Every structure is written in structure tokens, then in C-alpha cells.
Amino acid sequence: MEAYANALLYAIPFFSILVIVEIAYGYFVKNQTHNVNDTVSSISSGLTSIIKDSLGLAVILISYPFLVENLALFNVSETWYAYLLAFIAIDFASYWNHRLSHKINFFWNQHVIHHSSEEFNLACALRQSISNILGYFPLLLIPAALIGIPFKIIAILSPIHLFAQFWYHTKHIGKLGFLEYIIVTPSQHRVHHAINPEYIDKNLAAVFCVWDRIFGTFQEELDEVPPVFGVLKPAATWNPILINFQHLWRLIKDAWRTNSYYDKLRIWFMPTGWRPKDVSKKYPVTIIENVYQFEKYNTETSISLQIWSIIQMIITIFLMLFLFYNFGNILETGGFPMILLYGAIVFIGIYSYTSLLDTYKYTIVFELVKLTLGLFAILFFKDWFGLNSYFYYGNMVMGMYFVASFLATIYFSFVERKFVTSKAITI
Known part of the structure; x- marks a missing residue:
């Protein structure tokens, strides 16, 4: 690793x-x-x-x-x-x-x-x-x-x-x-x-x-057929963690809902998109029919929120780079549990700021968890995973970041209400 x-x-x-x-x-x-x-x-x-x-x-x-x-x-x-x-x-x-x-x-x-x-x-x-x-x-x-x-x-x-x-x-x-x-x-x-x-x-x-x-799976790009990108069952979210498990969740629900025990077993190994007949009739799923006329997913986000999401992403990149640079030292001093804690904080942070782009009203809950874990790591270990050995005020900077991130999430979630609706772009 x-x-x-x-x-x-x-x-x-x-x-x-x-x-x-x-x-x-x-x-x-x-x-x-x-x-x-x-x-x-x-x-x-x-x-x-x-x-x-x-x-x-x-x-x-x-x-x-x-x-x-x-x-x-x-x-x-x-x-x-x-x-x-x-x-x-x-x-x-x-x-x-x-x-x-x-x-x-x-x-x-x-x-x-x-x-x-x-x-x-x-x-x-x-x-x-x-x-x-x-x-x-x-x-x-x-x-x-x-x-x-x-x-x-x-x-x-x-x-x-x-x-x-x-x-x-x-x-x-x-x-x-x-x-x-x-x-x-x-x-x-x-x-x-x-x-x-x-x-x-x-x-x-x-x-x-x-x-x-x-x-037999080769296809040349055709001048008369401009490629349209995405998936036939659109993700409709900016949160990559949710996207990772959307299809699995649909499979779980279909396996649970179908009355056929045979279908409960074979759904996992059937061709992509296959659904039991009884479930597909009762619980239809929207699929893009005309790829040239559909609504791309977008959300009305303010320029300030977009800038904030970029800042959050850049900070996350630096947190990752620090983890990789200090990987051996973290393992030596705290073992694998400390690496897991670090990873959890990063995961929850990404979940939070990408959900904020979705204007998800419960984003504040995840941000609160990130704040709690971040401050716990600082106060319990007296150091942010060894950052103080490279930067004397490392603890203070990280503490300020977690608090600022929490306050910004409150602002974008409850103050900037004008961009809470989705906006569709037709291609």
C-alpha cells in the first residue's frame, strides 16, 4: 500500500x-x-x-x-x-x-x-x-x-x-x-x-x-452520429459516493420486491439492465428514450458556492497528498486504524461538499460528522497525523478549516436559498 x-x-x-x-x-x-x-x-x-x-x-x-x-x-x-x-x-x-x-x-x-x-x-x-x-x-x-x-x-x-x-x-x-x-x-x-x-x-x-x-466490439466514430455521453439511467447527482452504489441499490430493491425466488437469485448475473417482469411493471425506472432530447442534470448553484466547492476539492487534494507523503509515518505511529480514520474524514468531506452542489438539505449532518472527527483527531492525538512536524501551526490551521467548512455549509444550506431548485439543460 x-x-x-x-x-x-x-x-x-x-x-x-x-x-x-x-x-x-x-x-x-x-x-x-x-x-x-x-x-x-x-x-x-x-x-x-x-x-x-x-x-x-x-x-x-x-x-x-x-x-x-x-x-x-x-x-x-x-x-x-x-x-x-x-x-x-x-x-x-x-x-x-x-x-x-x-x-x-x-x-x-x-x-x-x-x-x-x-x-x-x-x-x-x-x-x-x-x-x-x-x-x-x-x-x-x-x-x-x-x-x-x-x-x-x-x-x-x-x-x-x-x-x-x-x-x-x-x-x-x-x-x-x-x-x-x-x-x-x-x-x-x-x-x-x-x-x-x-x-x-x-x-x-x-x-x-x-x-x-x-x-467484434469495435465501432468507429461516425461523423453523422455525434456521441451523446452519460448513462441511460442518469445518476442525477454530483455525489460520487452515491453514484457508486445507485445501481446496486436498485438491484437490492428489485431482488427484495420480486415474488420469484428464481429471479431473486438470477438478477445479479443477468445482462445489465435486466429486471424481473413483476417488478419492472410495478416499479418502472426512467430510461432515456431519445438520446438527442433529454435533460442533462444540473443544479442552480451560485458562483460563490462553485468557488467554495473548488476550494474544498483543492484542500482535499492537498490532504490526500499529505497522506501519501506521510503514509509510512502514520502507519508507524498509529497503525492502520489511523489511516482508516484519515480516510473516513476525507470520504465524509467529499460526500458533504458534493451533496452541497446537489442542494441536499441534510448536508449539514455529514459536515457535522466531519467536524467532530476532525476535531477529535486534533485533540486526541495532539497533532493532525504528524502535520506539526512539518508545520508548527498545523493543528491550528486544520482546526480552523473544519470550523470554517462547517460554518460555510450552514451558510450555503440555509442562507443561499435561491439556488435550491434544479435546472435542466436540453442538448
Whole structure:
């Protein structure tokens, strides 16, 4: 976990800079693909996923070291071709993992967050799951295990493979000629994120588009069919934590409500979107029928609230960077429970300020919990997770932040009442 945290210490600023560059470029060419609420939601989603992964909050069905130890037919040394074979194996596994996520009800829940944005930009790439708590990916790496690819190589390449999928989430890059036949490009991935009937469940590859061409899931971006982004059952919230579990909650309710015991069991493994007949009739769910005429989710938020949400997001990024920079020291002094407490404070903070963008009237409850946990950490440990050793007034600054955040939430929740209604934008 500490090695992963160290990698993120560099990845987060890099991704943040690229998002800022894209926003600036969109501004100067008068083709902005970002809006404040959506981008704050996307980046905040990335932060929740990062902290979940750094905490290792998943149940691993079977580990890759176990597979390679028991299945390896060869002994592969750490050479350049071993890294090449490993990267191809990871990409092949990623294709099938992605395809499962699009085709099976239960697995769609862990991927829907990535498609939930109704915009398409680099920030949208950061919408990663916190609901993927069942770790089965090593099973898809059996080909690598059979070859005997060492775990060290897989561990090094896995984050690189994930980070390599960031750049093509943009509308500012057109088709790339011969590269369209080799790698996944922005044009191909725009198709993947689109909800047009022609594009649904297409272009599932991560790095090499050859898998889509081999297995029949490739679709070129058509000039006459402009991609429309989002999901057919819109998330209708800026809160990434809620989005992560919306589909799962619908499955739970359907499994509970159906009278068929067979349907209660099979709903989890049926194709994405399948519902028992008795439930779908009695409890209909709104689905977008015409992708060219629907209301994008938006909320009337004041400029001051938007600025405040950006400030909250930036502070959260710095809190994350401090966690990763000080990860080893926190573990050494307080153990894993302190890391969990830190993560809980960040999670609740994100839940709070993204709910504020939704004009959710009970946001103050979550902000109060964050204030309580934050002040508890300061008063009980006499230090904010070691911040005082780097900054003498660390405790005071953090205490002031928690109080200011609480007071600001009161203001935006109960004083600025003029933006409490939703506003729809037709595309």
C-alpha cells in the first residue's frame, strides 16, 4: 500500500495539471468541455477511488502470486520481453474485465461511476469505482501466470497500464490515422462513453484496440452520429459516493420486491439492465428514450458556492497528498486504524461538499460528522497525523478549516436559498 501511495504522490499533481491545461485550452479555443459541478464531481470521484485503493479495501478472491506459484509452466526472468508479455496480458485481462462490467448486472455497479458524467473530458477519466470490493481480476491473468510472469512485473505495470488510459478522455483530439488500428484513441473512447444506440457497449479495450476488432466490439466514430455521453439511467447527482452504489441499490430493491425466488437469485448475473417482469411493471425506472432530447442534470448553484466547492476539492487534494507523503509515518505511529480514520474524514468531506452542489438539505449532518472527527483527531492525538512536524501551526490551521467548512455549509444550506431548485439543460 505504501508503494502505491508513493506512486500517487506524483500521479495526482500530474493529472491535475493536465485537467487544468484542458480547461485552459477549451477556454481559449471557445470550446469548453468542462463545467464546474461536473468537473468537481469527477475529480472528487477520483479522490475517493484513490483512497479506497490505497487502503486496500477489497476482498481478493485469489491472488496473482498464488496463481503464478501454482500454475507457472515456465520460469521467466525479468527481461524486456517479460515486461512486454506482461503488459499484453494485463491489457487482455482488462478487456474481458471491462466486457464483464458492461454485460453483467452485478459487475455494472462497479463501472457505472466511470460512465456517469454527461460530459467527456480528462476529469471524467478520474471517475473510478469505490464499489469494486470483490477482487477477481487476478483470475483474468491466468495466461500470464501460466507463462510464469513474476508478480513484481505485474505490480509495476498495473498502475502504468491504468494511468495510460487517462489521455484519451478528451473531445479536443480527432482521429489519429494509422494509430486508430493499433491503440485506443480519443475518437474510439468517445464512442465507448456514448449512449447512442449505435455506440452502446462498443470499444471496450484499454490500450490496444486489436481486442475489439478480434472479438467484434469495435465501432468507429461516425461523423453523422455525434456521441451523446452519460448513462441511460442518469445518476442525477454530483455525489460520487452515491453514484457508486445507485445501481446496486436498485438491484437490492428489485431482488427484495420480486415474488420469484428464481429471479431473486438470477438478477445479479443477468445482462445489465435486466429486471424481473413483476417488478419492472410495478416499479418502472426512467430510461432515456431519445438520446438527442433529454435533460442533462444540473443544479442552480451560485458562483460563490462553485468557488467554495473548488476550494474544498483543492484542500482535499492537498490532504490526500499529505497522506501519501506521510503514509509510512502514520502507519508507524498509529497503525492502520489511523489511516482508516484519515480516510473516513476525507470520504465524509467529499460526500458533504458534493451533496452541497446537489442542494441536499441534510448536508449539514455529514459536515457535522466531519467536524467532530476532525476535531477529535486534533485533540486526541495532539497533532493532525504528524502535520506539526512539518508545520508548527498545523493543528491550528486544520482546526480552523473544519470550523470554517462547517460554518460555510450552514451558510450555503440555509442562507443561499435561491439556488435550491434544479435546472435542466436540453442538448
